[in-house]
Amino acid sequence: MNTTTAAVLVPLLPFAAAALILLTGRRAPGYVRPLAVLPTLTAAGLAVFVALRQGGDEPIGAATRLTRTGNDALPIELALRLDGFAVLVAVLVTVVASCVQLYSTGYLRGDPRYPSYAALVSLFTAAMLLVVYTDDLIVLLVGWEVMGICSYFLVGHYWETAAARSASFKAFLVTKLGDVPFLIGILALASEAGTFRVSTIVTRLTSPLSDFELDHPTLIALLLLAGVAGKSAQVPLHTWLPDAMAGPTPVSALIHAATMVAAGVFLVARLLPVFAASAAALVVLAVVAALTMLGSALAALAQDDVKRLLAYSTIGQLGFMTGALAVADREAAVFHLLTHGAFKALLFLAAGVLIHTAGTASLAAMSRMRGLKRRAPDAYWTMTIGLLALAAIPPFSGFFSKEAVIGAAEHAALEPEHGVPASAGWIVLVAGLTTALLTAAYAARMWLVAFHDPVGARPDPTPVHESASPVMTAVLWLLALPALLLGLAYGTLPDWFDGGDLAPTLTTSVLATGAALTGGIVCYAAWRRAYEGDGLVDPAPGLLGPLHRHAVAGFHLDNAYAAAFVRPVRAAARLVRFLDAAVIDTYVRGTAAAPGLLGALTRRAQTGNVQTYLSALAAGSLVLAVAAVLVAGE
Template sequence: MNTTTAAVLVPLLPFAAAALILLGGRRAPGFVRPLAVLPTLASAAFAVLVAVRQDGGEPVEAATRLAPTGNDALPIELALHLDGFAVLVAVLVAVVASCVQIYSTGYLRDDPRYPSYAALVSLFTAAMLLVVYTDDLVVLLVGWETMGICSYFLVGHHWETPAARAASIKAFLVTKLGDVPFVIGILALAADAQTFRISDIAAGLTSTLSPTTLDHPTLIALLLLAGVAGKSAQVPLHTWLPDAMAGPTPVSALIHAATMVAAGVYFIARLLPVFASSAAALVVLAAVAALTMLGSALAALAQDDIKRVLAYSTIGQLGFMTGALAVADREAAVFHLLTHGAFKALLFLAAGVLIHTAGTGSLAAMSRMRGLKGRAPDAYWTMTVGLLALAAIPPFSGFFSKEAVIGAAEHAAFDPEHGIPAAAGWIVLTAGLAAALLTAAYAARLWLVAFHDPVAARTEPVPPGHQTGPQLSAVLWLLAVPTVLLGLGYRVLPEWFDDGDLAPTLTTSVLATGAALLGGVVTYAAWRRAYEGDGPVDPAPSLLGPLHGPAEEGFRLDALYAAAFVRPVRAAARLVRFLDATVVETYVRGAAGAPGLLGALTRRAQTGNVQTYLSVMASGALVLAVAAVLAAGD
């Protein structure tokens, strides 16, 4: 089997599994779990095979024409472009999806809607793999939108609950809000570059022999950024992600780790020359990244629901990735994407075990989790590993990848080159160091409040929980391995990428690690003060002070959007309804009533009485005669 065939099978296998489950899942429920797990595992195996064969060398390309567009220079093609970035991200997606499918067989074993869930997860996986491998913008858009509709159904899996219904609609609408300018940006980019092929666009913009020139690089970059902000939950289109926690926890791991939210970052990495063509676009990208990193970290520090903490954490870590792209370092961005995919999937799935052990989803609040350190030891220890990676404590993977981002920002700030504005470097550097402190603070708070709250354990009884299957613990320990070791990839990943330097530097390593340790120590001190007092053992109120309330509510952006968009739209809808009912309907009824009235008058004239007809005729003749006499007299 050649490399191209193996690459085609990577997205095709989970797509076929989704089709088979949807067609026959209800008739043969016993086959759903094998169909959900085995094709995804096979897809992961083929993804690894493709990566081994590609081995960071020259890209493997293949293409076949799908449809004409009316312009022979702009056909839509089913094209593959397998470079080091694509093959490694595909391995991450397939492995995380396999872990989620295995985990779900135990986590949702009693769910009556498991067949549809498994099919949607498989389709979601196929769509993301298509986005990773494709070299055509239109085909990428197909995978992009397929992920969006799958996300809508998966977030709303528990549609009988109002929270799930509202969250699914919100996720769909907010991401579509970004997708509209995204589609316009793709068409504008293709029109300027005269091709839909991603690799040709990137090569043309970086070529020194016959460079491609975009007529509107800033406009195109900002249009594309709007779609990326929606899909990757960046400010200001990030508000859907915390609410998406209403979906099953494995869905959170799938969407928030390596798949949907990472698609936007991966897209910019593939088309980074487009953004690098505009210094203004890079500065805007840096500002978005900085606001995302800091705002999400403050919000995470104030949340009580463990899944919302992790959701805001995902938003912030994606901000680090976009920050690396803002300083034109896609190697650091994809490096952090890979490590984040491992440790964030671990954290979400460990949180799922904690919620499952507690016995009810309502105990997702950290302040109500009691006795879980001893009742779920696997989740406790693996979550500890994941939080250390999230806080970027060496030698865990998050330290090396986050250090690569901050190091790239430092280089751009002090030694700007190739048109990268120094302002972008300074914005990302300062925001990154501040976010490193806040990240360690909310990671330490989560660990302390969720697992080390003896006051609640003594004062409230521990409710009976559910037993978790062995597959859940096995998946956690499997993901713990890359969470610990993947950071060492800084030695070999440059060979797979663009030969960039991912090694940590002394200055930024000391600053970032010092900031993380400071955040952890300050949080622990505040927790100890709360522990020795009479109130709840939560350091967040004392750490955030007056910011605690706004941060807990996501800085009330939802209320702002409701005032700016939702209420005016509803008011306009009420006005339209009023006009339709009182004005348009009146004209419609009048248009129907007038002929009826004329018909009634006509019917009165048709009495069938001959004498009446003769009288009318005589009267008419008399009127005509009088009129004729008067006319003759004039």
């Protein structure tokens, strides 16, 4: 099998599985699990095969025309672009999707809607792989939008609950809000570049032999950034992601680790020369990344719900990736994308085991967990690995990738080059180091509060429930390996990317690790002080002080949106309803009533009495005679 054929099969297999499950799942439920798991596992094997065959060498491409557009010079093509970035991200997507499908066979055992769930997960995977492998912006947009509709259905899987219905609707609307300018940006970029092919656009912008320049680089970059902010949950379009935790936990792992939110980061990495063509766009990207990192870290530190804490954590880690892109280092961004995908999938699936062990999703609150270190030891140890990677403690994977981001920011701040403003470097550097401290603090808080209950601090244990299935715990240990070891690939990854150096540097390593250790130690001290003071076990109120209640509510951004957009729209809707009922309906009813009234008057005149008709005729004749005499007299 050649590399191109294998690459075509990678997204086709989960797509075919989704179609077969939707067509036959109800009639043959026994085949749903094999159809969900086996094609995705096969796609993962083929993705690894493609990555090994590509091997970081020259990109492999293939294309065929799909259709013409209004401009014959801008055809839409089914084009593949297999470079080092694409093949490695495809491996991440397929491996995480395979783990999610395997895990779901145990987590959703007995769920009557499992067939539709499995089909949507497969379709979700295929759409993300289309985004990763394609070289055509319109085909990329198709995968981009298919992921949006899949997330709508998967987040709303438990549609019986109001929270799930609201979360799915919110996710759909917020991401679509960004997709409108995103589409305009794609069309503007293609119009100026004369092609929808990503590789052609990048080559024209970066080749020393080309004198091509975009006429409106800042406008195009900001339009594309709006779509990225929606998909990758960056400020100010990040509010949908914490609410999306109302869906099944495996879906959360898939969205946060390998699809949907990763798509925006990957797109900016692919189109980085477009953003680098505008210094203003890079500064805006840096500011967005900084606000995202700091705001989400503070919000995560205040959350009691495990999944919402991890959701805010994802937002912050995506901020690190966009920060790396803001300083024009896509190698560091994609490196952190890969390691984050491993340890975040591990954290979410381990959280699912905790919730499963507690017996009900309502016990996702850390303050209500007790004894889970003993009752769920696999989740405890694997989540410990994931939290250490999240906190960027060496030698766990998150340390190396986060260090690469902070090192890139330091380099941009002190030695700006290639048009990267020094201000962007300083913004990302300061925000990154501060976020590293806060990340370690909320990771330590989660570990302490969820697993280490001081004796007598909580009177009632959580109810006993059956232990997680073996397949669920096996998936945890499988993901623990890359969460622990993937960072050690920093020496070989540049061969797959554009070169450069991802190795840790002494200064930033000391600063970042020192910040992380400080955050963990301060959190531990606050945790002990909270327990010894009043028997509480949550250090967050003491750490955040007056800021705590605002951080719990995500700094009331949802309230601000409600005041700025939701309430005015509802008020306008009420006004339209009033006008429709009081004005338009009145005229319609009047138009319908007038013929009826005329008919009633005519009917009353038609009595059927001959004497009445003769009297009326005589009276009319008399009136006419009098009128004629009066006229003749004049």
